[in-house]
Amino acid sequence: MISGRQIYKAYGTVQVLKGVNIDINKGEVVSIVGPSGSGKSTLLHILGTLDKPDAGSVTMNNIAISSLTGKQLAAFRNRNIGFVFQFHHLLPEFSALENVCIPAWLAGRRKKEVTERARELLAVLGVDHRLDNKPNELSGGEQQRVAVARALINQPQIVFADEPTGNLDTANARELHDLFFSLRERFLQTFLIVTHNEELAAISDRTLHMKDGLIV
Ligand SMILES: Nc1ncnc2c1ncn2[C@@H]1O[C@H](COP(=O)(O)OP(=O)(O)OP(=O)(O)O)[C@@H](O)[C@H]1O
Numbered sequence: 001m002i003s004g005r006q007i008y009k010a011y012g013t014v015q016v017l018k019g020v021n022i023d024i025n026k027g028e029v030v031s032i033v034g035p036s037g038s039g040k041s042t043l044l045h046i047l048g049t050l051d052k053p054d055a056g057s058v059t060m061n062n063i064a065i066s067s068l069t070g071k072q073l074a075a076f077r078n079r080n081i082g083f084v085f086q087f088h089h090l091l092p093e094f095s096a097l098e099n100v101c102i103p104a105w106l107a108g109r110r111k112k113e114v115t116e117r118a119r120e121l122l123a124v125l126g127v128d129h130r131l132d133n134k135p136n137e138l139s140g141g142e143q144q145r146v147a148v149a150r151a152l153i154n155q156p157q158i159v160f161a162d163e164p165t166g167n168l169d170t171a172n173a174r175e176l177h178d179l180f181f182s183l184r185e186r187f188l189q190t191f192l193i194v195t196h197n198e199e200l201a202a203i204s205d206r207t208l209h210m211k212d213g214l215i216v
Contacts, residue, residue, distance in 0.1 A: 003060075004047055009053050016042045018213035031207045033195060038212060039212075049073055063076075104153045124182075141172030148164075159189060162194045166197075173200070
């Protein structure tokens with residue numbers, strides 16, 4: 001579904017990725033673990049088209065996404081890739097429902113259809129009683145679930161999550177794990193998750209270990 005081949009990336013004189021090969025299949029929940037600085041987030045950003053590799057390629061369903069540029073790339077990302085970060089990055093001036101809808105509005109989808117899907121997702125994620133609240137009126141766990149709904153609104157091929165439970169307590173982290181798996185069961189949703197959370201890594205379908213810029 002998504003493949004990276006011989007991915008290299010340096011920041012200045014620091015060679016962060018040293019020829020990474022990776023394949024993720026549809027419907028898999030895959031974790032990436034490894035020491036701080038081993039290149040996990042850098043790899044996630046490159047696979048997610050937020051950053052460019054110095055060498056190597058990324059393909060998604062046989063489209064060479066590492067060679068897309070400008071508007072083409074932004075449109076591809078918006079339609080095919082969802083992101084969840086440690087800090088949810090919800091827009092403070094918009095309600096939970098609006099935050100979820102925004103990526104779909106940007107993709108030019110019809111307002112009514114988008115609102116319906118957003119409500120449905122927020123219900124699946126158990127935050128439909130908070131539709132009109134602003135992010136600062138939600139708990140950390142609720143904010144993160146709204147961020148997951150936002151990541152899913154455009155029915156992406158894959159969701160990339162960078163330390164999604166890093167800012168949550170154990171109970172909320174566990175709930176988020178359960179959610180990832182129920183979303184996989186329900187929508188055959190694919191996830192690639194960078195995590196230090198051993199429990200999440202242990203229950204994934206596969207765990208990839210990164211060390212010194214390589215998957216080992
Ligand atoms: N934009 C950047 N500019 C310069 N150096 C960077 C940049 N992004 C990452 N680095 C460096 O690249 C290396 C790998 O960073 P990366 O964030 O990928 O590691 P990580 O494995 O995700 O670490 P952590 O678990 O601490 O988040 C680190 O040494 C980091 O300081």
